[in-house]
Amino acid sequence: MLFEKQVILLDEEAADRQEAEAKLADRLYDEGLVTDAFKVAILKRESEFPTGLQTATIGVAIPHTDADKVVSPQIGFMRLKQPVMFHQMGDNAEIQVKLIFMLALKHSDDQLKMLQTLMALFQNQEAIDKLEKITTKTDFLKLMKEVNIDQ
Secondary structure, three states: OOOOOOOEEEEEEEEEOOHHHHHHHHHHOOOOOOOOHHHHHHHHHHHHHOOOOEEOOOOOEEEEEOHEEEEOOEEEEEEEEEEEEEEEOOOEEEEEEEEEEEEEOOOHHHHHHHHHHHHHHOHHHHHHHHHOOOOOHHHHHHHHHHHOOOO
């Protein structure tokens, strides 16, 4: 299960993109899911290859890095209390991001499949609305099952 360790942070505060990513990467590390090189690699990759996306109503980001920095496959999720600035995938435009899905996956083909699955989620306005309002990890996990992200 990709949310087995429940690295799910709701209504976190962060001053900027780097702080948000560092908090989520640290939590994955604390759970023994990634190596100590993961956080630095995530921050570096995001600055070179941005993963922000603007949906119809909210900015999302899907930071990820090389599989060799992953111990056990997992996805970390963070909903920020206040959005932080990310750069958008493709055109590098600045966007305000409130939802972050941090991928820690062992195989590049798993990463590609998950990116495609998340893209479908981001186009599902009902699911995005729920992500903005959920109040418990249990509700988050239930929603992930409903949208076929965590079986």
